[in-house]
Amino acid sequence: MWNPAGTVPTRRFRSEESLARSASEVEVVRADDFTCPVQRRRATAVRADFLRVSGDPVQVALVEQRLWTLLVALRRAQPLRDALATAVPRAGRAALVAEPSRELAEFDRRFDQFADALRVLVAEPTPEQLRHTAALD
Numbered sequence: 001m002w003n004p005a006g007t008v009p010t011r012r013f014r015s016e017e018s019l020a021r022s023a024s025e026v027e028v029v030r031a032d033d034f035t036c037p038v039q040r041r042r043a044t045a046v047r048a049d050f051l052r053v054s055g056d057p058v059q060v061a062l063v064e065q066r067l068w069t070l071l072v073a074l075r076r077a078q079p080l081r082d083a084l085a086t087a088v089p090r091a092g093r094a095a096l097v098a099e100p101s102r103e104l105a106e107f108d109r110r111f112d113q114f115a116d117a118l119r120v121l122v123a124e125p126t127p128e129q130l131r132h133t134a135a136l137d
Contacts (some may be wrong), residue, residue, distance in 0.1 A: 029071040034078060042111070043071055049118045055130045062134035063118070070111050077104060110137075 034040035050067050053060055080100055087097060117133040 029068070029075055036078065036081060039074060039078065039081070039115045042115070043074055046111075046115045046118060047071070049122050051113070053118070053125070053130070054123045055127060056127065059127075059130045061136045063130070065116060066134070066136060067118075070114055073107060074111065077107060080104065086132075 029043070031040050031044050034043055046067060050064065053063060081104065084097060084100060084104070087093065114133070114136050117129075117136055121129045121133045
């Protein structure tokens with residue numbers, strides 16, 4: 001997915017893949033960025049749902065910006081998820097793991113809420129649902 005707030009491509013590209021290959025790492029989120037199959041499926045599913053969204057261009061752009069923000073955050077959380085998954089339980093470590101685990105759980109809740117709203121928008125494409133999805137924080 002191309003960063004909607006990023007620089008506009010200066011030349012024409014034949015496909016989104018060729019655009020992504022020519023862009024910097026911070027301007028594109030690729031499925032291969034996610035080493036965990038579960039996170040890769042989540043990112044791919046929400047991206048596929050977004051590709052089916054249509055309607056008011058301003059609202060669609062807001063939904064795209066929110067999607068971009070969530071995908072970048074999902075990518076940034078990957079090392080933390082990996083570290084928490086491989087952490088060996090030891091006495092005294094519970095407090096160190098608790099806060100990052102809570103933050104990830106809160107992020108997952110927000111991501112899933114957006115993904116659910118996007119699925120509803122694809123199933124029932126109304127202007128009200130588009131505005132609701134665009135307004136999610």
